[in-house]
Amino acid sequence: xxxxxxxxxxxxxxxxxKGRLYDRIEPYLLLLPAFSIFSVFLFYPFLRTxxxxxxxxxxxxxxxxxxxxxxxxxxxxxxxFWASISVTFQFVLIVAFGSLIVGMITSLLTAREYPGSTIxxxxxxxxxxxxxxxxxxxxxxxxxxxxxxxxxxFGTQINWLGSPEWALFSVSAVTIWLQSGxxxxxxxxxxxxxxxxxxxxxxxxxxxxxxxxxxxxxxxxSPTLFFPSYNKYN
Numbered sequence: 001x002x003x004x005x006x007x008x009x010x011x012x013x014x015x016x017x018k019g020r021l022y023d024r025i026e027p028y029l030l031l032l033p034a035f036s037i038f039s040v041f042l043f044y045p046f047l048r049t050x051x052x053x054x055x056x057x058x059x060x061x062x063x064x065x066x067x068x069x070x071x072x073x074x075x076x077x078x079x080x081f082w083a084s085i086s087v088t089f090q091f092v093l094i095v096a097f098g099s100l101i102v103g104m105i106t107s108l109l110t111a112r113e114y115p116g117s118t119i120x121x122x123x124x125x126x127x128x129x130x131x132x133x134x135x136x137x138x139x140x141x142x143x144x145x146x147x148x149x150x151x152x153x154f155g156t157q158i159n160w161l162g163s164p165e166w167a168l169f170s171v172s173a174v175t176i177w178l179q180s181g182x183x184x185x186x187x188x189x190x191x192x193x194x195x196x197x198x199x200x201x202x203x204x205x206x207x208x209x210x211x212x213x214x215x216x217x218x219x220x221x222s223p224t225l226f227f228p229s230y231n232k233y234n
Contacts, residue, residue, distance in 0.1 A: 091172055098176040100225065103183025111191050127181030139174045190224030
């Protein structure tokens with residue numbers, strides 16, 4: 001008899017309650033490994049940085065003297081801080097729109113099949129496979145102030161990366177090139193989803209290439225155009 005009672009408990013409301021409880025905590029158990037990694041490498045450093053921002057620290061980064069909000073007041077009163085904010089916004093705008101335009105142009109150039117289009121498409125997507133560290137080392141030699149490739153080609157002696165007039169342009173150009181590959185892939189995929197019937201109907205109505213571009217192509221792939229920029233800076 002006791003054995004039957006035990007079996008009833010396992011197959012009755014007791015087990016159903018355990019099942020409901022497990023169903024509730026299962027998503028959190030699945031998220032636990034990722035949350036642990038984020039806590040160690042993202043959340044804790046972020047909170048630690050906020051904590052230390054209210055102190056004067058030694059050379060090892062240990063909090064020594066409580067400084068309150070004076071670090072923030074000094075920061076916001078600094079002209080160099082606002083100059084860096086301005087340069088950052090300029091950089092984001094240049095790279096976001098520049099890489100989008102380059103990706104759009106390269107995608108349109110390979111939207112139709114022609115001899116060699118596969119090789120050209122692979123070259124346009126190549127920046128995706130290049131590590132940022134390797135690209136930065138290569139472009140440091142290209143932008144070298146004395147024997148760099150650009151200065152040799154143009155016969156100049158410009159310090160591309162050290163001059164205030166050219167540094168933003170140089171770094172933005174390299175970043176645009178690196179980001180154009182992923183934009184090319186996304187936009188090319190979006191172009192394949194545009195129906196040929198729309199272009200045929202527009203051709204019958206007498207629409208030219210640019211009318212089709214701005215009235216059919218861009219509106220049809222607008223969600224695709226939005227995704228790379230959003231994914232990049234969020």
